[in-house]
Amino acid sequence: MLLQRTQQAYDWINKYLNSISTDRWDETPPVVDSNVSWQLGHLTLSAYFHSVLVIKGHQPDILQAIPIKDYSRLYHRTAAREAVGKFSPEEMLTHWTTMQTRSLEIIDSLTEEELKSPLVPTDFPHPVANIKREALEWNILHNHYHFGQLGLIRRVLLGEPYDYFSGNLREE
Secondary structure (H helix, E strand, C coil), X not given: CHHHHHHHHHHHHHHHHHCXXXXXXXXXXXXXXXXXXXXXXXXXXXXXXXXXXXHHCCCHHHHHHCCHHHHHHHHCCCCHHHHCCCCCHHHHHHHHHHHHHHHHHHHHHCCHHHHCCECCCCCCCCCCCCEHHHHHHHHHHHHHHHHHXXXXXXXXXXXXXXXXXXXXXXXX
């Protein structure tokens, strides 16, 4: 169930990302004070923390493919305007795709016993979880919160909401 719900959350984010032209990703509407690039950077970073780091520890293949330290500096507790132009949309999508793939592989590899086990210790405590299942459930919720923010940004930028009734999120 965690695998399916995580995949669904990632799919919804991807559909929203695909509905906004990449040339608008760095636009930061004052009413929202965020942008698509920052949201995607934050989601990439948070997926690493919530579904990789505290579950299996640092993964060298991910650290080689994605500059996690840069993401941590730019997309954790910073203003969106500070991250504008640091990565191209194409780079960010590549990083996000890598993170989704590895996140889902790790989730798929876990046994029921592992899901009940304590988190891998990190330098900073997890904000809500004590065991692996809780961290993965939080990852899903966190993705949904930011999916909502992407929807708001899309609506402000494009002047219209996502059309759920044509080409909607359940397809594909």
